[in-house]
Amino acid sequence: MADIELNILGCGSALPTTHHLPSSQVLRVRNKLFMIDCGEGAQLQFRRQKLRFTQLQHIFISHLHGDHCFGLPGLISTLDLIGQTREMVIHAHADAEKTLKPMLDYFCREQPFKLRFNAIVPGECIYEDRTLTVKTLPLKHRVPTCGFLFEEKEKQRHLIGEMVAFYNIPVKQIPDIKAGADFITPDGEVIPNNRLTREADKPVRYAYCSDTLYHEKLIPYIEGVDLLYHESTFTEGLAERARETFHSTALQAAKIAQKAQVKQLLLGHYSARYTDDHVFLQEARTVFPHTLLANEGMVLPITGK
């Protein structure tokens, strides 16, 4: 199992269809789960994909349209019922707290866990732990909207076990060696670090961009990411409709991917009017061949290689 995996819980758009659920994803970073958007039915899909509620502590909501957050009451209510005790943080626009909290307080009366709303300030780092940061990305939609950039921190080099044993390196010096220091033997011999360690894994970067107009200002923030999820609500035949509703076409998503030189593009947020999603794939691949279609149940490993 890869260290980092993206689970697609839903990749449809606002109107319900029988082939897609509204937006929701779960990024697993080792044993932590980060939910990104929470459309209606997210908790059910979460269960279907055998994810664990106890590993979920942070939910990131890109914007306050129903198809990106109407799954929150049900999810929070379930955490309430199963007696989850760890704090749950919802990172969202400042209006989320005043809009959702009264309802959550009414329906989730037990709340053994603390529910905290973190009002997103665009441009700031909104989450950080030992190995990961989450920053916002500028998007352009009908209401205040941001994307999310998940970035692993620089990783330490891999120790070569045999060399550690050969030079009998004391345990207390291991952290320095992993950080790149040379080793000096009791006899004063300098063993260069590259004989003791192998190169660190490249930090993984994942960018989530939904919903947005074609927006080139986004490009510098996502340059070279390992995976870009970019909405493609329409195809070029409905480019005018995309502009009016502040959405993108598959071709526009591909152009952003190409200009930002990302490694891989994942499309989603398909309009309900399309019955065959492959039209998005075909259109995007004319510009950016490394494109995939999101689909409910998909689990995509993301590596920095």
Place this chain on the structure above:
Amino acid sequence: MADIELNILGCGSALPTTHHLPSSQVLRVRNKLFMIDCGEGAQLQFRRQKLRFTQLQHIFISHLHGDHCFGLPGLISTLDLIGQTREMVIHAHADAEKTLKPMLDYFCREQPFKLRFNAIVPGECIYEDRTLTVKTLPLKHRVPTCGFLFEEKEKQRHLIGEMVAFYNIPVKQIPDIKAGADFITPDGEVIPNNRLTREADKPVRYAYCSDTLYHEKLIPYIEGVDLLYHESTFTEGLAERARETFHSTALQAAKIAQKAQVKQLLLGHYSARYTDDHVFLQEARTVFPHTLLANEGMVLPITGK
């Protein structure tokens, strides 16, 4: 197609499972749809069952627990997006308006239709049209809860076309004949009504009872109904747990059905801990053989015969 059909959209209980959706049903009475409870995902299941949003104008919410109403924001939002213009009435406990309205107003800003909350007064008739009434049923749960009794009004007798032609009955007298009047020919001959008409269809009665403790006071209200939906969250092995949580066992549901001499019993609201629903069926049928298990996608004709 029968005049009246019950569509099961969801028949699970509070915790999400991969085999059931939370409570929601749609009773179709000719070309009108009545939704009963609206758990998360109801609008998606509504679509799956090829029901039409434009035929839906009344939603009845039995009580304000999330698994019976968290589908409302998504459903109302969809009606908003598709530009539905007819009034939509949500019949629910008085708290529904203050709890849900702020959220609906924030997310459904267009609202081309009027959304009206009708605060349920137990014991009163809460809906009436030309052919149907809806009354509340007394249930006993942890929060104020009521069931719903859908009753067709007395129907008119069926005209026998050949006799109408034979006696050359004027059109303006047809309503009286259907209502049971005899016909007097221009010569003064009295043609008794039973030669001109056949017996009227029996009015259909459907009772929805979820969630509730075993509650015998309910019985006189539902006596002889054509179909009783009664929750069976647990089996007898967990009768104590049923009591504590104000729910019923399958056996208790069957006893209510038997004592009320209903024609058919439909079980649902199964606890997430059961993986095989047939345990409910087996238990109920020991007391009341005419028992069925609700399941998502089920369409059950209800007739008064």
